Amino acid sequence: MTTNRKGFTVSLLLVVMMSMLLAACGGNDNTAGRPSPGSTGETGMEAGKPVTLEFWTIALQPTFNDYFNELIAKYESSHPGVKVEWKDYPYDAISQRLLTSTASGKSPDVVNLNTEFASQLGSKGALLNLNEYLTDEEAKSYFEGIYNSTVFDGKAYALPWYTGTEVLFMNTKLVKEAGLDPANPPQTREELVEWARQVHEKTGVAGYAQQLVSKLFPIDGIPILNEDKTAAAFNTPEAEAMIAQMRDLMAEGVVLKEDAEFSKQIQYFSGEQVAFQLSGPTFINFIKKSAPDVYKNTIAVTLPTGKANLRLSNSMDLVVPQKSKNPEQAVEFAAFITNAENQTAFSKVANTLPSSKASIEDPFFTQSDGSLEAEAKVASSQSLDKATDYMVGVPNAGDINSALARGLQEILMNGADIKETLNAVEKEVNQILNQDS
Amino acid sequence: MYKAIRSESFAAWAFMAPGLLFLAIFTFWPIIYGIPLSLTDYSVITETHFVGLDNFTRAFQDHNFLISLWNSLVYVLVVPVIQIISILMAILVNSRIPGVKMFRAAYYIPVVTSMVAVALIWSWLLGNNGVVNYLLLKVGILSEQVSWLSTSSTALYVLMFITMWKGLGYYMMLYLAGLQGIPADLYEAARVDGAGPLRLIIHVTLPLLRPHILFCTVISVMGAVRVFDEVYILTKGGPGTSTLTSSVYIFQKGLEQFNFGYASALGLIVSVMVAALSVLVFRLNRRGGVNTY
Numbered sequence: 001m002t003t004n005r006k007g008f009t010v011s012l013l014l015v016v017m018m019s020m021l022l023a024a025c026g027g028n029d030n031t032a033g034r035p036s037p038g039s040t041g042e043t044g045m046e047a048g049k050p051v052t053l054e055f056w057t058i059a060l061q062p063t064f065n066d067y068f069n070e071l072i073a074k075y076e077s078s079h080p081g082v083k084v085e086w087k088d089y090p091y092d093a094i095s096q097r098l099l100t101s102t103a104s105g106k107s108p109d110v111v112n113l114n115t116e117f118a119s120q121l122g123s124k125g126a127l128l129n130l131n132e133y134l135t136d137e138e139a140k141s142y143f144e145g146i147y148n149s150t151v152f153d154g155k156a157y158a159l160p161w162y163t164g165t166e167v168l169f170m171n172t173k174l175v176k177e178a179g180l181d182p183a184n185p186p187q188t189r190e191e192l193v194e195w196a197r198q199v200h201e202k203t204g205v206a207g208y209a210q211q212l213v214s215k216l217f218p219i220d221g222i223p224i225l226n227e228d229k230t231a232a233a234f235n236t237p238e239a240e241a242m243i244a245q246m247r248d249l250m251a252e253g254v255v256l257k258e259d260a261e262f263s264k265q266i267q268y269f270s271g272e273q274v275a276f277q278l279s280g281p282t283f284i285n286f287i288k289k290s291a292p293d294v295y296k297n298t299i300a301v302t303l304p305t306g307k308a309n310l311r312l313s314n315s316m317d318l319v320v321p322q323k324s325k326n327p328e329q330a331v332e333f334a335a336f337i338t339n340a341e342n343q344t345a346f347s348k349v350a351n352t353l354p355s356s357k358a359s360i361e362d363p364f365f366t367q368s369d370g371s372l373e374a375e376a377k378v379a380s381s382q383s384l385d386k387a388t389d390y391m392v393g394v395p396n397a398g399d400i401n402s403a404l405a406r407g408l409q410e411i412l413m414n415g416a417d418i419k420e421t422l423n424a425v426e427k428e429v430n431q432i433l434n435q436d437s
Numbered sequence: 438m439y440k441a442i443r444s445e446s447f448a449a450w451a452f453m454a455p456g457l458l459f460l461a462i463f464t465f466w467p468i469i470y471g472i473p474l475s476l477t478d479y480s481v482i483t484e485t486h487f488v489g490l491d492n493f494t495r496a497f498q499d500h501n502f503l504i505s506l507w508n509s510l511v512y513v514l515v516v517p518v519i520q521i522i523s524i525l526m527a528i529l530v531n532s533r534i535p536g537v538k539m540f541r542a543a544y545y546i547p548v549v550t551s552m553v554a555v556a557l558i559w560s561w562l563l564g565n566n567g568v569v570n571y572l573l574l575k576v577g578i579l580s581e582q583v584s585w586l587s588t589s590s591t592a593l594y595v596l597m598f599i600t601m602w603k604g605l606g607y608y609m610m611l612y613l614a615g616l617q618g619i620p621a622d623l624y625e626a627a628r629v630d631g632a633g634p635l636r637l638i639i640h641v642t643l644p645l646l647r648p649h650i651l652f653c654t655v656i657s658v659m660g661a662v663r664v665f666d667e668v669y670i671l672t673k674g675g676p677g678t679s680t681l682t683s684s685v686y687i688f689q690k691g692l693e694q695f696n697f698g699y700a701s702a703l704g705l706i707v708s709v710m711v712a713a714l715s716v717l718v719f720r721l722n723r724r725g726g727v728n729t730y
Binding site: 273402 | 480481482483495500501564565566584587588589674675676677678679689692693694695
């Protein structure tokens with residue numbers, strides 16, 4: 001009797017497990033199907049049915065409520081039948097929200113993501129290929145380096161939106177103490193290192209702090225992946241030399257021996273423990289509050305370039321999830337938000353940089369009133385034509401970034417052997433590229 | 438008699454039902470559902486395929502996962518330390534010295550403080566220019582600043598210390614409850630036989646606390662293997678893989694990189710490991726305690 005009951009229980013459990021297995025395999029069919037690409041510019045009325053577009057942004061409410069409410073109202077009035085629902089989430093929450101809403105079959109239509117996350121989702125096939133919807137003219141209206149950062153196999157998975165490039169902030173008090181002239185700032189990474197060394201020797205303060213991330217490779221012209229993005233390409237003598245130099249600079253105290261996140265970098269610059277800071281213009285807002293005296297002594301100049309002679313942008317994009325129920329209207333709306341006119345207007349209210357070529361002609365980006373904010377803006381906007389996102393077309397960018405960052409930490413913080421670590425990370429990156437999941 | 442037992446067990450189930458319902462929905466079901474998921478490449482956002490045991494074979498070839506398992510096992514070293522110190526603390530706060538209630542409350546404060554707050558406070562204390570470095574430099578123990586959380590040789594142990602610091606009060610309270618259940622006449626009898634304070638602890642207190650020690654050790658081992666909050670907030674597993682624990686790695690694979698199928702497989706492996714460790718602890722602690730009926 002007991003045996004029978006046990007047998008029955010085991011069978012029942014097996015049946016339940018098998019049914020769940022089938023459910024897990026079949027529960028995620030992409031039934032949306034590919035819509036036929038249509039010309040943009042039509043109204044959102046499809047067979048007379050009104051359309052509601054769900055538009056998600058990252059951390060823009062309530063600061064920019066006025067700008068977006070006006071923009072959405074303008075769009076709705078020129079597109080009768082289309083209604084836009086704008087939702088805003090914190091940076092850390094948007095990926096979770098996107099996952100849960102996708103899982104429950106309620107995908108948003110237009111989502112604001114950063115390039116790394118957009119690449120990660122794009123390479124997994126979760127986003128719409130926008131090249132099927134955009135005209136050539138529309139695609140070419142963005143800076144090429146930024147637009148291409150989410151292009152894989154000729155498929156563009158995101159429209160660039162607001163962006164930022166790094167500039168060099170300099171504590172003029174410390175620089176002058178070291179006998180250097182802030183009016184003739186360093187132009188290259190080598191010169192910056194020399195300046196940092198001199199600051200360290202004369203004042204005891206370190207040159208700068210930085211985060212150990214994968215962009216250190218492309219700055220020096222070391223590609224992360226090969227041409228067709230099928231294998232790692234960073235395990236080279238040049239990479240070894242670059243990392244060895246970084247290790248020596250940390251040992252000397254010229255660069256802080258730390259994997260310093262942005263918040264840490266703010267602390268170091270505010271506390272005058274470093275003389276330089278390499279970051280986007282938003283950095284100003286933080287030191288203005290945390291260290292007004294340091295803010296007074298700070299100037300912003302164009303970022304010295306590395307061997308690759310390029311500057312890296314850090315962009316926010318708009319994507320259309322593959323499961324959006326209104327793909328055509330969604331792409332049209334994303335193109336509207338990111339067109340030159342609207343990007344210029346947004347840059348003016350948000351103090352960001354636009355990713356559309358035409359915007360940069362506006363006097364707002366070429367004239368400075370002498371304030372630190374304006375200097376940083378002009379310095380960074382003038383380098384947009386050279387800007388590229390460092391994860392250009394890298395599939396599974398998030399995974400590859402983590403692997404490279406971990407490897408750099410192993411070498412620079414934990415003293416691991418450069419060559420051995422690069423070999424191990426290369427193997428890991430190739431595994432990431434070869435796996436389907 | 439039989440009826441009485443039946444109505445008693447019905448009442449017991451009725452009281453347990455709400456808790457069990459939540460456990461079933463939020464704990465048991467995800468664990469069971471994780472089994473079929475671990476055999477797929479489920480990622481929420483793309484089509485799901487059955488991959489058989491691929492995730493498991495991949496797991497045992499995944500260098501980072503093996504490191505994370507090792508780090509989690511190292512983390513278990515915190516368990517005996519926590520237990521010993523919290524037993525001693527419980528014995529101290531069980532005495533009738535004036536102001537003892539204040540100490541009980543003070544030791545318990547870290548337990549009810551949010552881990553995020555605790556982690557942030559420790560990150561400031563342990564920062565390059567933090568209080569810890571300042572004091573150690575002042576008294577001459579250190580000759581230069583140490584980046585406690587950015588140095589591979591110290592980061593994991595610092596995290597273990599924070600876990601211990603936060604958990605001590607919790608286990609102290611559990612042991613205190615145990616101590617107060619030990620009949621006073623046992624101590625008196627031992628004293629009559631000439632036992633000193635140390636002998637009382639070794640021959641009376643510890644044997645009678647065994648069930649509590651067993652319970653605390655088991656949950657402490659589970660907590661140590663599954664440690665997440667402090668590691669994720671303070672180091673995210675870095676520098677390199679120095680503090681990468683299994684829970685952090687599973688979180689990164691699942692919720693940051695959307696490899697839920699693979700993350701489920703890793704979760705199952707870790708669950709089996711935790712279960713095995715728990716069984717081991719049970720095996721080692723089978724006797725002792727006070728028979729209250």
